Amino acid sequence: MKQDGRNRTKAYAAGALALLAFATACGGNGDGAAAAPADRTTAPAAPQPTGGAAVAPAAAGTPTAAPAAGDAAWTKWNLKPLAPAPAPPADKPIKLERTGTVPVFSDVKTNDKVVFITIDDGAEKDPKFVEMLTDLKVPISMFLTRDIVKNDYGYFKPLQALGNHIQNHTVDHPVMSKIPPEKQKSEVCDDQSALTQQYGTAPLLFRPPFGDGANTPTLNSAVQQCGPRAIVLWRETMQIHDMQYQGEKKLKPGDIILAHFRGPKELKGATMTEMFGELLARIQEQGFSVARLEDYIQAPAS
Numbered sequence: 001m002k003q004d005g006r007n008r009t010k011a012y013a014a015g016a017l018a019l020l021a022f023a024t025a026c027g028g029n030g031d032g033a034a035a036a037p038a039d040r041t042t043a044p045a046a047p048q049p050t051g052g053a054a055v056a057p058a059a060a061g062t063p064t065a066a067p068a069a070g071d072a073a074w075t076k077w078n079l080k081p082l083a084p085a086p087a088p089p090a091d092k093p094i095k096l097e098r099t100g101t102v103p104v105f106s107d108v109k110t111n112d113k114v115v116f117i118t119i120d121d122g123a124e125k126d127p128k129f130v131e132m133l134t135d136l137k138v139p140i141s142m143f144l145t146r147d148i149v150k151n152d153y154g155y156f157k158p159l160q161a162l163g164n165h166i167q168n169h170t171v172d173h174p175v176m177s178k179i180p181p182e183k184q185k186s187e188v189c190d191d192q193s194a195l196t197q198q199y200g201t202a203p204l205l206f207r208p209p210f211g212d213g214a215n216t217p218t219l220n221s222a223v224q225q226c227g228p229r230a231i232v233l234w235r236e237t238m239q240i241h242d243m244q245y246q247g248e249k250k251l252k253p254g255d256i257i258l259a260h261f262r263g264p265k266e267l268k269g270a271t272m273t274e275m276f277g278e279l280l281a282r283i284q285e286q287g288f289s290v291a292r293l294e295d296y297i298q299a300p301a302s
């Protein structure tokens with residue numbers, strides 16, 4: 001859990017803005033990203049531990065807005081209800097291609113008053129968080145690191161079953177720009193194959209630890225060779241009680257928020273559900289709702 005992202009701000013001019021957040025974004029088991037081209041019109045793929053690496057079909061049809069939780073559910077968690085998310089756009093703001101350079105983005109162009117929550121690494125596996133998301137039905141995207149989740153892949157399956165996608169965040173969370181190209185490739189490819197085997201659907205998105213290397217040709221090439229079709233960064237980083245913003249201290253439509261699966265050891269005694277409740281409260285008081293990131297992204301035609 002060391003803060004090894006701290007001294008990297010000189011790295012890339014192109015990623016400088018995002019790097020502002022890295023120092024604290026990814027302490028220890030930082031950030032991560034991977035997305036799956038699951039079909040929202042069907043139930044999430046059942047886990048296929050037998051190794052069937054079937055890729056779910058690209059999103060088809062018109063997804064509907066996620067079911068809203070009732071007021072009682074919010075009260076149970078001492079929260080004010082979030083406004084329900086609007087129906088996902090039929091014309092996706094982000095359209096991914098099957099081949100070529102993968103785009104890098106930290107927000108989504110939309111006028112919808114929505115933000116997207118991404119949760120990285122997978123260290124803390126708190127059953128109460130599964131209960132909380134089951135109650136509140138807030139969509140998240142999970143960027144999982146193989147060696148951090150492999151002691152309990154099963155923990156994430158009920159979260160996936162709620163419609164949440166699992167995305168790629170490397171094998172063991174290195175600083176990508178510090179390792180050779182072939183190692184960068186295996187970090188992405190080996191997480192891709194492990195997550196595909198465990199969760200039955202191939203991640204569509206990738207997030208490098210600490211956001212490091214996101215704008216380098218070497219990492220882009222590695223990602224291209226392993227399957228994900230976009231590199232996802234973020235605009236805000238959730239701490240314990242509030243978010244760290246880039247620039248103006250307020251959310252904007254389409255912002256991607258980085259949070260982590262963390263527990264009391266990393267959160268100064270706060271639990272994962274307390275941290276997540278604080279995050280929802282910060283979103284609610286600014287009048288935003290939470291939408292599903294993958295509903296705003298068009299996967300490549302298969």
Ligand SMILES: [Zn+2]
Binds near residue numbers: 026
């Ligand atoms: Zn991470």
